[in-house]
Amino acid sequence: DIVMTQSPDSLAVSLGERATINCKSSLSVLYSSNRKNYLAWYQQKPGQPPKLLIFWASSRESGVPDRFSGSGSGTDFTLTISSLQAEDVAVYYCQQYYTTPLTFGGGTKVEIK
């Protein structure tokens, strides 16, 4: 199984400041034939299901604010919230879909400082 490790477990950021979440996979999730990274990011608010933010590591889902961006390749990925808003308080998860079993990171909790 591909193990997804997120860091930090939690972070507190001031409103308007940048939040950076890291996700590392135990094996590369870059598919050589199409040069795509098989990685997605989700946001989960309390009492709600996860909401898709990013797929193919850097493609933003329709309707997701452009302050959310994904980057990275191979085994190391980053989700950046460029200017944290109050409504961004949530837990964020990465997920690899390079191979089954599909696996998720342990989550990063983002709070307001």
Added chain:
Amino acid sequence: QLQLQGSGSRLVKPSQTLSLTCTVSGGSISSGGYFWSWIRQPPGKGLEWIGHVYHTGDTYYNPTLKSRVTMSVDRSKNQFSLEMSSVTASDTAIYYCARARIPGAERTWFDPWGQGILVTVSS
């Protein structure tokens, strides 16, 4: 707009079988060639993929759960289902149904998700 709604037993006794159903509205479970998925989340913890089922009945299961899991589709009711046998307290979780996003692909992300059902395993 596609919507998924889970239903089923919220309290299951240890060693018994957990049974859940997801009803799809706003679209046909047979169209588009998507896999339909179950994912669970123990209270306060992370997410675990349980498996997918295709409208033909083809399935992909997480190997860690494969021996206890059965998924099926009822196209006439636009529903798909999960059964998990021999449950223990460690199976207590919120169970989400979701659609796999890439048509025909078992390796995909998930969108949309249902609201989730908290299933508690306790005597």
